Amino acid sequence: MKINKVSILIVLSALFITSCSDDDNSPALPDGAEEPEAAYENGMLIVNEGPFNNGTGTVTFISEDNSVIEETIFKKENNEDLGNIVQSMAFDDDLAYIVVNNSHKIHVVNRYTFKSIAVIEEDLMNPRYMTVSNGKGYVTNWGDTADESDDYIAIIDLEANAVIGAIPVELGPEAITSNSEFVYVAHQGAYGQNNIVSVIDPSNDEVLDTIEVGDLPNSMQWDASGNLWVLSGGAPSYAAEETNGALVEIDATTNEVSRTFDFSTVQHPGGLNIDGDELYFGMDGGVYLFSVNATELPAEPYIENASFYSMTVNDGKLYGTDAKDFASKGDLIIYDLSSKEKTNTIPVGIIPRGVYFN
Secondary structure, eight states, X not given: OOOXXXXXXXXXXXXXXXXXXXXXXXXXXXXXXXXXXXXXXXXXXXXXXXXXXXXXXXXXXXXXXXXXXEOSHHHHHHSSOOOSOEEEEEEETTEEEEEETTTTEEEEEXXXXXXXXXXXXXXXXXXXXXXXETTEEEEEEOOOTTOTTOOEEEEEETTTTEEEEEEEOSSOEEEEEEOSSOEEEEEOOTTSOOOEEEEEETTTTEEEEEEEOSSSEEEEEEOTTSOEEEEEOOOOTTSSSOOOOEEEEEETTTTEEEEEEEOOTTOOOEEEEEETTEEEEEETTEEEEEETTOSSOOSSOSBSSOOOSEEEEETTEEEEEEOTTSXXXXXXXXXXXXXXXXXXXXXXXESEEEEEEO
């Protein structure tokens, strides 16, 4: 679907650090200090955007058995706010990178204790999502919202926790992912519209190619064979011209489209996820299932009456977020995918966006 670009887009003490990160990216401890308890291991981290244009986003922790719910864990551990708006999170070994869009920064924390390691706030402009490849971080940036020609991928030195370069890209870089060879960027289009996936070579940080997919690609997933699936929502009805969504399979060995499945013009899917050989996405107030070996798109929803702000699938369960009125606290809603039954509803923060497993 078309993104209406809302403005969603501390120097912190390096607690427990006296030297550079060691080989496993765990921060070194001062002499005589004890390893802090891993309070947030074995559970979920929920990224909550927070109120638009004011206030701060948060992160909620939910234990694996859902018995422990801890709100605002970054504030609790560091006595600081994250900023506005908390967009996404990425992991690299023991570290978590919390991307804060409107405040133009990335917080680096220990993913299990949530103690602050560093903050990256130079050379970021409306950062969105991050992936790690070839020992470096790659972050999509929309740049100046009034300029459609300044979008870029920031390159992060993961040892120095600093931006060391930028790769200019076409309009609206959003979702980003990588395999052992390449970095892939879905260009949804920000305020405008786009229909491509950029392929970046992390060995020289250059764009090798762009692959045309459907209009407004919004999510990507890898299957067990190493193929990349890209879901495009298509231009919505309020656009100048409504267009159909598409589900595209990219052969990552050739970086060419191997299969395309077109939706009808009035269907606008989003939130692609994968569990085993089964892809899941949201559309028209339901959740649809598509096997990677299928020859046509599903005609009926797998789960009816299930509409989410965002959705994540993991280990046989579906985790959907309900942003409610976008001003009060939202919910995390959990479904069992085998039974299709709702199993739990858990209150979280304001505008819950992402679910990450720790």
